Amino acid sequence: MLAMDYRGPKRVRVTQKPMPEIKHPEDAIVRVTRSCICGSDLHLYNGNVPDTRVGTTFGHEFVGEVVEIGSEVTKLKVGDHVIVPFNISCGKCHFCKQGLYGNCHESNPMATAVGAIYGYSHTAGGFHGGQAEYVRVPYANLNPTVIPPGMDLDDAVLLTDVVPTGYQAAEMAGIQPGNTVVVFGAGPVGIMAAKSAWLFGAGRVIVLDKEDYRLEFVRNYAPCEAYNFEKDMQDPVLFIKKITDWMGADCVIDAVGAEASGDVMQTITGRKLLLQAGSATAIHWAINSVKKGGIVSVVGVYGPTDNLVPIGNVLNKGLTIRGNQTAVKRHLPRLIEHVMNGVIKPKEIITHRIPLEDIADGYRMFSDKLDNCIKPVLMMPTAR
Amino acid sequence: MQKHVIDPKSVPGWGIDADPENDPTYPMKPHRTDLEEQGYNWERPTQQPIDVEILHSNERPNVTAVFGTASPPQGLSGIIRRWAFRWSENEYNHWLPLILADRVNVVEGVLEDLAHGKFPNIWKEKGYNASWKHDRTSLILRLSAFTAVTAGLVLWLTSGDDDKGSRKKKKNKKKARYYDENEYYADDRYYDENQY
Numbered sequence: 001m002l003a004m005d006y007r008g009p010k011r012v013r014v015t016q017k018p019m020p021e022i023k024h025p026e027d028a029i030v031r032v033t034r035s036c037i038c039g040s041d042l043h044l045y046n047g048n049v050p051d052t053r054v055g056t057t058f059g060h061e062f063v064g065e066v067v068e069i070g071s072e073v074t075k076l077k078v079g080d081h082v083i084v085p086f087n088i089s090c091g092k093c094h095f096c097k098q099g100l101y102g103n104c105h106e107s108n109p110m111a112t113a114v115g116a117i118y119g120y121s122h123t124a125g126g127f128h129g130g131q132a133e134y135v136r137v138p139y140a141n142l143n144p145t146v147i148p149p150g151m152d153l154d155d156a157v158l159l160t161d162v163v164p165t166g167y168q169a170a171e172m173a174g175i176q177p178g179n180t181v182v183v184f185g186a187g188p189v190g191i192m193a194a195k196s197a198w199l200f201g202a203g204r205v206i207v208l209d210k211e212d213y214r215l216e217f218v219r220n221y222a223p224c225e226a227y228n229f230e231k232d233m234q235d236p237v238l239f240i241k242k243i244t245d246w247m248g249a250d251c252v253i254d255a256v257g258a259e260a261s262g263d264v265m266q267t268i269t270g271r272k273l274l275l276q277a278g279s280a281t282a283i284h285w286a287i288n289s290v291k292k293g294g295i296v297s298v299v300g301v302y303g304p305t306d307n308l309v310p311i312g313n314v315l316n317k318g319l320t321i322r323g324n325q326t327a328v329k330r331h332l333p334r335l336i337e338h339v340m341n342g343v344i345k346p347k348e349i350i351t352h353r354i355p356l357e358d359i360a361d362g363y364r365m366f367s368d369k370l371d372n373c374i375k376p377v378l379m380m381p382t383a384r
Numbered sequence: 385m386q387k388h389v390i391d392p393k394s395v396p397g398w399g400i401d402a403d404p405e406n407d408p409t410y411p412m413k414p415h416r417t418d419l420e421e422q423g424y425n426w427e428r429p430t431q432q433p434i435d436v437e438i439l440h441s442n443e444r445p446n447v448t449a450v451f452g453t454a455s456p457p458q459g460l461s462g463i464i465r466r467w468a469f470r471w472s473e474n475e476y477n478h479w480l481p482l483i484l485a486d487r488v489n490v491v492e493g494v495l496e497d498l499a500h501g502k503f504p505n506i507w508k509e510k511g512y513n514a515s516w517k518h519d520r521t522s523l524i525l526r527l528s529a530f531t532a533v534t535a536g537l538v539l540w541l542t543s544g545d546d547d548k549g550s551r552k553k554k555k556n557k558k559k560a561r562y563y564d565e566n567e568y569y570a571d572d573r574y575y576d577e578n579q580y
């Protein structure tokens with residue numbers, strides 16, 4: 001089968017790889033019909049995630065058809081077309097039982113701080129991902145969810161990560177009716193976070209980014225106030241204080257993570273020298289621009305261990321900081337309902353369709369933000 | 385600055401998931417029962433047969449019931465990774481060697497290609513076709529900066545004149561710094577940001 005193949009920082013290709021096999025009685029093999037490149041794949045692509053081994057296949061956002069099941073799979077059958085959450089979770093451990101499906105303790109032997117994610121380095125379990133024609137799906141009784149009849153596959157594939165992550169970002173922000181919510185980052189997740197903030201009753205939603213085309217997009221899609229932090233202001237924190245009657249936002253969402261721009265020191269220490277867990281610019285801005293007693297919600301991906309974060313202000317300002325890998329499975333029932341009712345229209349953010357064979361160009365376009373790319377979908381040869 | 389430019393109630397689905405009891409402690413609070421007193425003591429799923437080398441975090445006593453087998457450790461990078469896994473996730477000694485191993489692994493990947501008679505198509509793997517189509521000017525700038533620096537280095541390394549050595553060194557240093565800045569700005573424009 002054809003699959004994406006990581007060769008080193010900013011070098012990927014498509015190669016013939018062996019078909020995935022059932023390795024555990026609860027496994028299923030899925031033929032991928034839609035797969036996306038995600039912003040968080042760029043951290044892998046740029047070589048910033050430790051233990052990203054050459055030869056692995058990325059891709060944690062995919063839907064597909066079940067073609068084979070293991071002996072203990074009872075909840076799925078061959079032929080089912082399923083949404084596969086990006087987390088791999090067992091449903092039996094201490095954490096899964098609390099609904100913390102992003103924190104499963106029986107899927108990722110390599111680290112305890114992060115759960116298992118398809119195609120997301122060995123730090124996240126060493127699983128091959130879905131940027132391939134076929135993929136192994138463990139714990140098939142728990143995670144995959146059958147796509148309801150009538151749902152567009154383009155909508156379905158965005159329910160594997162982007163929509164639930166934006167939604168959980170808003171949920172974790174603890175929005176109370178009428179609250180002012182600031183979202184840093186107008187990538188796919190930031191766009192969905194802004195959209196979801198309204199669903200939790202926000203009174204005002206403000207998005208900051210540095211790409212005009214993304215601001216334009218989010219302004220129309222979410223809809224919200226959107227500003228360019230490089231052109232419209234000198235200092236984003238001061239700007240937010242100013243436009244919130246000098247109080248700060250009630251809730252701030254960091255939808256940026258490790259590769260933030262906007263601060264030279266952070267860029268050098270976090271992105272170039274890898275001396276900290278990525279550039280902490282967005283989380284700095286979040287902590288400093290939220291109101292005292294406010295809530296900061298983090299869904300931006302940072303690397304492990306050390307980070308230069310203004311933790312002193314967290315104490316001084318009495319903040320609550322929440323973050324997690326999204327428990328996709330927990331949100332799916334509600335979000336499927338929202339999509340079917342037209343409250344959320346995920347597929348509208350898809351801007352590019354790229355044949356799997358041209359994946360290197362796809363990564364380059366998304367990474368360099370060429371051609372106003374917001375969200376690329378990969379087209380599998382077997383599913384065309 | 386105009387405030388409340390959008391009337392929230394005009395947004396489709398506004399407040400649909402608002403809950404006055406919404407407490408930003410989900411899901412911890414409602415589930416904080418005796419469950420958490422049980423510790424590492426749940427009915428574990430069937431163990432996947434461990435037939436490849438799995439490096440597991442020393443912050444857990446065992447290998448998880450299910451694991452990925454994408455690229456088992458091998459070669460020099462594998463040796464470094466095995467060493468890294470002697471340290472906990474709390475230690476630089478764990479993460480920095482893993483990043484080093486990743487770099488070594490890249491070289492191993494190229495050697496492996498060559499051993500199989502395959503020459504990596506760097507232009508294609510780096511997606512320069514897309515840059516050529518949508519971003520030609522900066523691709524050319526980047527490549528010529530790279531060529532200039534490489535040529536400069538080659539000239540310097542092949543120059544045997546000791547007297548001029550120190551001056552040339554300085555000159556090249558300057559060039560290298562110029563290149564770095566250039567690369568930094570180029571990168572900043574491209575890779576940065578967002579992306580969750």
Ligand SMILES: [Zn+2]
Pocket residue numbers: 038039040041060061086161162
């Ligand atoms: Zn994703």
Ligand SMILES: [Zn+2]
Pocket residue numbers: 089090091092093094095096097103104105106
């Ligand atoms: Zn679990």
